[in-house]
Structures are given as C-alpha cells and as structure tokens.
Amino acid sequence: MKVAFIGLGSMGMPMAANLARAGHDLTVWNRSRKTPEGFEGKEPPVAGSIAEAVRDAEAVVTMLANDQAVTEVVHGGLLDNLRQGAVHLSMSTLSVAAARTLAEEHAKKGRDYVAAPVFGRPEMAAAAKLWIVLAGPARGVATIRPLLDALGRGVSEFGEEPWKANLVKLGNNFMLTAMIETLGETFALMRKAGIPPKDFLAAINNLFQSPVYQNYGTMIADGQHEAGFKMSLGLKDVRLALAAADELHVPMPFASVARDNMVEAVATGGADKDWSYLARVVQDRAGLD
Amino acid sequence: MKVAFIGLGSMGMPMAANLARAGHDLTVWNRSRKTPEGFEGKEPPVAGSIAEAVRDAEAVVTMLANDQAVTEVVHGGLLDNLRQGAVHLSMSTLSVAAARTLAEEHAKKGRDYVAAPVFGRPEMAAAAKLWIVLAGPARGVATIRPLLDALGRGVSEFGEEPWKANLVKLGNNFMLTAMIETLGETFALMRKAGIPPKDFLAAINNLFQSPVYQNYGTMIADGQHEAGFKMSLGLKDVRLALAAADELHVPMPFASVARDNMVEAVATGGADKDWSYLARVVQDRAGLD
Amino acid sequence: MKVAFIGLGSMGMPMAANLARAGHDLTVWNRSRKTPEGFEGKEPPVAGSIAEAVRDAEAVVTMLANDQAVTEVVHGGLLDNLRQGAVHLSMSTLSVAAARTLAEEHAKKGRDYVAAPVFGRPEMAAAAKLWIVLAGPARGVATIRPLLDALGRGVSEFGEEPWKANLVKLGNNFMLTAMIETLGETFALMRKAGIPPKDFLAAINNLFQSPVYQNYGTMIADGQHEAGFKMSLGLKDVRLALAAADELHVPMPFASVARDNMVEAVATGGADKDWSYLARVVQDRAGLD
C-alpha cells in the first residue's frame, strides 16, 4: 500500500521501518528532517513537504508528540492534500478533545480519520510487538487494516468514534503511571527496612506475573531512568486523563497524586528522564538517595 | 510431622486440609470450635484447648485474623506449652510491631518463631498454590520446611528477622489495594465514556498480562464483591502498611488515598464485602450506580 | 465618570448599582437583557449592543462568569469600539492564560487593560465591602482609580502585569476552598463523636478569629448551601489554579484533593449549589446524612 509516514521519533522510526520491511511503499516526512534509520536497505524517500508526502498516499500515518504537533501537520498540508478515499491513521497519544476536533475536521472534508494509539515502548515498536487500540469509521478501518500486522501483535477495537481509542490509551497510561508510583512507594518502604527492592520484586511477581511489573520494577530497582518515554510526556498524558475525567465528572485521586509527584519531578530537573523516574521522586521524599 | 494447626477460617481450613492430605499428623484448634471440613476422610482431632493442641507438636501453625488473635493464642497457652525444639510457624498477616514482639517473646523462652505470611486467596489456598514469604531463625526454618510444599507453589525468603516477611506481605497487599483503586478509577472513566470496562480490561491485559489484573478486573467489572477477603481486613492491612511507613518515615500518598476510600467503604456499609468493593466506592463517587 | 458596565449577574448588579449611586454616568449591557435592579432611582440606560455600550465610555467594567464570556464580549464589540484613552477594567475571575492574552490584545490596539478581581460574595458587593486586587499599566490604573472607592473597602496592588492580579485571586479562592474542605473533614469527625459542629466552631474561632471561618462554618454547620457562589464556578477556579500550578511546576496536593471532591459534588448533583456544599460531600463520605 502507498503510505505516507509522518513523525520519525523514537516510536515512529521503528514503526515506519517495519511498514517498509513488510513491503509497503513508504514516503516519510519529519519536521526536523531526520535521515531514515533502521530500514535495512529499504530507506524510503523523504518528502520535501507534508503536501508532497501525502499527495499520492492511500494511508497517511502520523506518530507525533502531542495534540499541537498533529494539529499543525493536519492544518499544514495533510488534510488539504489527502486524496479522496485515503485515510489518516492517527497513532499518536492525543487528548479526547483534540481527537474529537480532528475527526470532525476530516469528516467535513469527506476523509476518514482513524485513531490507533499503541501500547508499548520503542523496543516493542522495533520488534513489531505493539498492541494497537483502534477506533474509527468502518470504511477507514478496513482500508488501513493491512498495515496493522506489520506494526503490532494484536488489536483491540472500540467502535467508530476515534476519541474512544484515545481515551483507552490515556486510561492505560494512567494505569502504568499508578503502577510506577506504587512501586516507588513500596520500594521506599522496603529499602528503609533493609529489604532489597529486587528481592521484594521477585517475591511479588510470583503473584502479579506481569512483564510490565517486572520490566519497570527492574528499571526502578536499578535506578535506571534513561528516557524511553519522557517524564514530560508521561505528565502530559496524566494531565489529559485528568482533563477527560474532569469533563466526564470522575474523581481520580490516584491520578491527582501522580500528577503532583510528576510535577515535582519536572520542577526538580527530571523532565527529560524516563517517566519511571517518578518512582525515584517518591523515594527521595523518604530521605533516600 | 506432628503439627498443631490453629485457626480454621477461610484460609486456614483448606491449608490445614492440605497438610493432612500430605500425610502430616494434625491436631486442630479454633476459637469458635468449627468442625473440620474438606479433609476428605483425614479429619484431624479437635483439641479441647490450645495447650492440648500444641503440647506434642513439632510445629504449630497459626493462621488467624489479626495481631490480637495471634497474641491471645500465644499468651493463652501456645507459648507456655510449646515443647523444646518445636517451632511456631506464624502465617497470619501481622503488623511489623506485633511480629517483632512475638519473635522476642519466643526467643526469651528459647523457642523459634518463623513468619510465613502468604500471597493468595482461599481458592489458591485450597489448590495449594499459595506463594509463601518466609523469614525466621535458620534452625526453625529448617524444621518447618517440609510443611511448605503441601501449602504452596513456592517460597521467597527474607532472612532471619520474622518481621521482614510481614512487611513484604503488607507491601504486597498495598500493591493489590493500589491496583484495585486504579482499576476503579479507570473503569469509572471508561463507563462515563460509554466504554464497557471488560473491553477496556481485555485491551490493557495484552500489556499487563497479569492474572491478578484479570481476576480482580473481572470481579470489579461484574460488580461481584462477595467476600473472599473482607474490606475490614484489607483496610487493616493498609493501616498496618501506613504504620510501618510512619515508623520508617516513608510518605505513601497512594496508601493514604486508598485508606481514605476504604474508610468510606466501611462507613457506608461495605465492611463485610470483598475488598475489591473499594473499586465500587470509587465509581460511586463519579455518580455511577 | 462615563462608565459602561457589562455583566449584571449576582456580583455585577450590586457593583453597578454602587457605581451609579456614587454619581458615575453608567450605561449597562448584559447578554440576557436583564432589567437593572437595586439602583434606587438611578437606573442606567440599557445599551442595545456591546458596541453601543462602550462607545462613549471612559472606562468599561466587565464582571462575567469565565474566560469564554469575557473573550466573547471583548471580541464581540468591546475592543473594536473602546475609544482612545479609555480603559477596560476587567473584574472577573479569569485564568492566567486568558488574562495574558487579553492584555496583549488590548496592548496591540493601544488600549489599557487593567485586571481587578475582587474578594467577597454578593452581599459584600452590595455593601461596597469588596476587597479589590489590582494590576495593570500605570496610566490605566490611574484612570479607573476613582471607581474603586464606590466598589470596595480597599485595594491590594500587584504591579503592571494584569495576570498577577488574577493569580492572586485564584490563590485566594484556593485558600477558601481548602478552608471549606478542612471544615468539612473536621465537622464530620466531630459529628461522628457526638460533638455539635457549632460548638466546635465556637471553640476554634477563639483561635482563628476569622469572619470567613465564622460565616462558612455556620453555613456548613446549618447545611445551608443556597448558591452565593456556585460549585461549578468554584470548581472552575480550582481548575484554573491547578492549570497555573502545572505551568509553573508547583505540586498542590490540597488543590488536587479539593478538585476531586468538587468533581464528586458536581457528579452527584451539586453543580448549582453553593461551593460550601463541598463540605457536605466530605461528610457524606463518612456515612453521615
């Protein structure tokens, strides 16, 4: 399929490479003009503009940092140049509000907007092991479906309204944030008692049996917080979950606590660390270093 | 091995039955004089007193509701009648403070006190699939080790100080409480958006891959809160985790939020429901019913 | 002075009446075309449009519900018709972001924008006992200064940047919200112990000696929550304080707790009650009715 891929960040680059490897005919575009990497001889052409990138595409995939970046791309050439029948597959983590607005704008122009945010970090993107959360109009979904196999290991579908996929993604990221905070608090308690966090982690994972607990727990126990997913982006997602909760009238006290601790992380120099650094802030508050 | 088993509640009864089935020579005692159930023809004798139960035992297992119950049993005949070389295997979920006191009292009398709280609900106790957290003096641990295979599927060891096993158990129960609160908040958000919690749960479990998330998530999505582990006991454990955190100077804001919501659960009639009912309280606060 | 007054709500109406009574030459405008009340024979003319209202004014006072209402008025005729040398005195409680944008828009047109949000409820507005928080360019402040005496009992000044006055106002409203939550929690504790909240209030006011504690404490003890200041507006202000805190990287856990409880209040039917109803929600959570 002819695919335009916009956004070659730490997630987008390996996702684009996987699409190329699966035989799709890619053109890429990135604001900062990155050179494609990791395509193993299938390097795609780099378009000189958004318009050029999307003009001939059957599907345009966007994988960008936030609402603003996607909106700028959509208004900066994507929507005006998306041809009849082509689909915008929007895989970024966006706010519910932005997802609604984008869907309406596309609908007005007669174009299909499909939301497909993903669960997984860069290494899972590279291994095509993302889990994809999908929502959008049936026709658009049918069009882009062939792309999904190259990107992930499975799909959960949430109907025709794209924003619902975004809310599910925000809900999932909140759950991960809550897990990180929980690990931070518990590890602080264990460390102050002289119990090594890794021993504690090994014990509880016999109950939880979750690779996510295992991976994040190990990062936190090792004090390993090189950014796979930045604190500033993690904070953004909790903020968006709280904004959705506010609009829908849902008290979320755990999300509020996590937000305050992530704000502390950002205020004290952790904006560019991995969001798992939240667990470090929690331990610092106990006087541990 | 000659074993006295004290405490035939929803956890203790199937644990005792498993010990009998494994060929150990049991005597049981329970404050409320329950008739042994589920022993499949290996019903043990019921002692008339704690003293009588423990007198000939090589190991005495206690599985009781709280600090007070264990303390009453220990002071009500257990410690005075525990013979030389016999071990008290204390499997209840106790406070760090009580664990320390009990260990000292046994040490003064020259008896070994081994803490072995477990991860798992009654159905896991029945299936001998508990995970056992062990700490205590080496000699005592060696004595009771033959019992562990009959009770669980594995053991994590935390050295010679019994209270450390209790702290690990409290840490684990806090983590489960935090998971329940997290599920409650997220499900409330999804329900208000018209997304069925089970669909959300199915999606996120592709990431978490945890049987605990799956089981509790299903209970909560189904509004199924028949007590496997009572709210009042769950609240007790969070209280004990916070008490340990206070003593060790560890801020635990998630534990504090959970505590307040569990207090609300108890204040509004949920003391005897399963602790997963915490997720119900969270949803009620969003105006859901 | 020739004054256009825009916004005749529960605060604006008595404020406008006080300006008329002090001899200012008023024209009024309100979106919903309210008839002026309480002017004691000095009823001002009602303009047919915003443009008509502001055209001859030396000062335009706006007292509206939120960012959106002020922005609509400013873009709907105020700014285009404000004559050279005239000042926009913006007395609403606005977000820091909106205050910044409005100040810039006025500056571009060469008009002075002065922020002057107030402390006080409708009965204090009627008694000209508001406290005024002022910030804006010196020339504009000098122009509107003669109006302030008719509206309040004093002024605190915060320099030339209007948004700072709005932040001070948001900070003050957060402090009142925190006081309400605090009273709610403490009254719940006292009621469950059989101690009448009014007796408790009488005792602590010997220490606090604050009319605000006395007034809100009495409303809450009496379960008197007829709206002087609506919950939905109080929630909006806490949301704006948290938005400012997020931008400035300030953790505000009390604001977060209050926000969640106010969201609960709105979710369970309290949006149009007085914001002191927050203390009711807190007591309900304790199982009190």
Add this chain to the structure above:
Amino acid sequence: MKVAFIGLGSMGMPMAANLARAGHDLTVWNRSRKTPEGFEGKEPPVAGSIAEAVRDAEAVVTMLANDQAVTEVVHGGLLDNLRQGAVHLSMSTLSVAAARTLAEEHAKKGRDYVAAPVFGRPEMAAAAKLWIVLAGPARGVATIRPLLDALGRGVSEFGEEPWKANLVKLGNNFMLTAMIETLGETFALMRKAGIPPKDFLAAINNLFQSPVYQNYGTMIADGQHEAGFKMSLGLKDVRLALAAADELHVPMPFASVARDNMVEAVATGGADKDWSYLARVVQDRAGLD
C-alpha cells in the same frame, strides 16, 4: 489552692508560673529535674518524686508531651497518691484512646479526671492568653475552675466525657496543619510567579482577618521555623486525629496529605523544626529553595 504541677516544658513552665503568680500554692515535678524559671520570686518547691508532689494537692495539673509521658506519670505515683476529692487536670494533647483509658482508671479509683487541652503557643501561655477546651465530670470541673483564669482568656466546654476535649484539640490542630499546608502551596505558586508571599498574605488577610493566618503566614514567608511547636509533635497530633477518624470511620484526605508531607519533613531532617516547616517542604517540592 494547693496545686501539683507536673511537666515544665515550653508550655508547662509559663503555665505553672502563671498559677504561682495568681497566688496558688504550687509544688512542681519534672522528669528531667528542671529548675523553675520565670516565677518572679514565687519559685515553687521541686518535689523529689511524683508521689511527694501530688500527696497534698487539691489539684494535679499535668502538661506533658504525649500519651506515654502522661501514662507513665499516672502509673508512676500520681494515681496511687492522689487524695480523696483531689482532681487530675490533664492539659496535654492526648489521643482519644488514652483519654478514655485514663478517665476509666481514675474513675475506678474514685478520682476525677478532667481534660483541658489548650489552644496557643508558648508565648500565649506566658501571656495567660491560652484558650482552654474543657471536659470532665461536673464535680471535678467545679474544683479546678478557679485555676483556669490564671491560665487563659476563656474556656469552651464539651460535657462530662474528657476524651471529647481531646478530640476538639486534635481537630483544631488538624485545622492549623491544613492552614500551614495551604499557605505553603499558595506561597509556592506565588513565588514561582514572582509575587512576594508577604504581598499575597497582606492581600488575603483583608478577607481572612485572622491573627493565626497573619502569624503563621509571616513565619513561613520569612522562612522562620525555630521550634515553638516541633514538627515531630505536630505529626503526632495529625496521626492521632487520623487514628480517631479511622475508629469513627471518617475519611480525612487533607489530614492524609498533611501527614505524608510531615513524614517527608521528618525524613529529610525537619523533626525538630517548628511544624510550620511543613510549608517549606511543600515549597521545596516545587524546586524552590
């Protein structure tokens, strides 16, 4: 009146001096054998033991740090030597549980136990401007009433059950703690916006008009945290308020947040600072120094 005064700390010493100055016939006792100070020529005799101190007294006043100190004094000679008709006036800030136990123990011996915790810091104690919260059996209250004028500026009475006075005191201290946390959060917000906390404080005190806000606000704005009332004692009182709330089933999320932040204060070296240092911790979390 013949009075034994036990506990010559920063509160007890000036209180005892005021009783002596008012003409009462004092004997004092203090665990650490302090020399009476500030009695202006009316230095009382220092008893060699608790028994000796209380033997002839019509009233015994205790002003000690916590439950344990009072319990040790009561069991260490006070109760056994309190003569028929004499009253124990217990002015310390105690837990509800301890207050109940002490009242029962005195009642069994036929002695009256009156609780009279106070509002006010050492300088108010010295100026006899404490506010006294009183509860206890009518006969005992009648006996000690002549002492109250010398100690404070007024009394609030809460019936015959002593623990109710203690709960009121704990409620009041929670309210002060909540005020300190609130000031800390708001000052952090203002400082990050370039607004001097003292300017903000001056503005809001036109609304609050409370000497307590003024005094604590000034201490916090000045970063002045020399101990009048130690953080470790303030934390103890919040802990006791939460313990009472737990027993009575009252969620107190503000108390929980304050507790966690005070635990952080203690964990990071602030145990011996004034409890207003809580506001410093809150500002540190925003990256301020």
